[in-house]
Amino acid sequence: RCMSRLLSAVESELQAGREKGDPTERGLQVTLEDAELWRKFQQITNEMIVTKNGRRMFPVLKVSVSGLDPSSMYSFLLDFMPADGCRWKFVNGEWVPAGRAEVRNEGRSPGGIYIHPDSPNFGAHWMKAAVTFNRVKLTNKVNGEGQIMLNSLHKYQPHLHIVCVGSQHRLVSNVSFVETQFIAVTAYQNDEITALKIKYNPFAKAFLDAKDRNPGRPGLAE
Amino acid sequence: RCMSRLLSAVESELQAGREKGDPTERGLQVTLEDAELWRKFQQITNEMIVTKNGRRMFPVLKVSVSGLDPSSMYSFLLDFMPADGCRWKFVNGEWVPAGRAEVRNEGRSPGGIYIHPDSPNFGAHWMKAAVTFNRVKLTNKVNGEGQIMLNSLHKYQPHLHIVCVGSQHRLVSNVSFVETQFIAVTAYQNDEITALKIKYNPFAKAFLDAKDRNPGRPGLAE
DNA sequence: ATCTTTCCCACCTAGGTGTGAACC
């Protein structure tokens, strides 16, 4: 809704802000957490489920931030940009392009923008611990607010925006990590992805074999 | 910690702020939600459990707010003031004074201050839905941050503070509701209180009789 | 003895998983 307009309006100020040499976020640094885990999924092409009511992401997008002005107020936003112009298809154990992407929406942030629930908050708050986007939900239907709508079988890359909110809004950072690319699906296509999700997501523990669940007692399980 | 000093410093500005005639919160109104439920407990003297790791309140303190400046930034704080100078005792089915209160702390907010997790946020955020303090936890031990420490068998009344955070902090509201008075206990004293808690708190549903759980099907239960 | 606190417990609420059959 209006957040989308806000973001594009504010984005044009990024360059201007830098030219003015605003000193408050001179040494800003944003680091992706759990990068090793993300890369495990990335290596075999990550997939994220989309459902009518919205599905959480796993792995969870988590960043540690430093270099903000502790006493200034910021909001953290997330959007999902198409990674290419393709629709994808999983055949014979690999993902191959299958026609042009469906373009649902011309603006920048086709699926909507997720506002981190801690927003707005002081720089000190965002820096005291990693910022976790575990509550963002991906959907393939038009839904109530707070969910991200994506096209199934299309590839996306999450983008993080840090906005300084004050008398004048100002985009402070606009970063993205290739490790977090994924293809939206309504059901997992690659069995190896399913296996990784089950292995690392605690909520999927029901599907772990008994032997995997008692790694320290190899003789007892089974 | 520093929040306590902030509050007392800011409080002295309340009168000054009013004299300046700051117009932003002219028609401020704060209403207690679920007041009927609170009064059911108040009538027989409410009790709240305190534990080492902290116990939630039931009923939950919930207020609806109007009259804030939608685009100004506010924080919502809660503290618990001694309602009298007594220590209380439950004998023969009623609460009677039993000696003078133990005074653990001379300042105003002896048990600490709870900051609503949505803080800080815009006036529009606080007004779009009732503000719920369901996550506040009461304890009788010195603990990590975010919990309120109370003396068992002492009577308290919660106080809500709304602070406008900006270049200059300013206390906007300071309200309290007698309906929300309670005596802190480590175990319920009055069986009628226990019965009310079980009847209305969904988390205590395990202790509801079968007949109470199927009110619409009187013939089926039992 | 009495009063108060602590601890473990069974039983809930609330909601996040992939499965597999059904559906389109």
Place this chain on the structure above:
DNA sequence: ATGGTTCACACCTAGGTGGGAAAG
């Protein structure tokens, strides 16, 4: 027939209840 989506489900995580025995 094929490929993609939906749904109910069992099984988890995570954590909020008062009970009751035990401890202080």
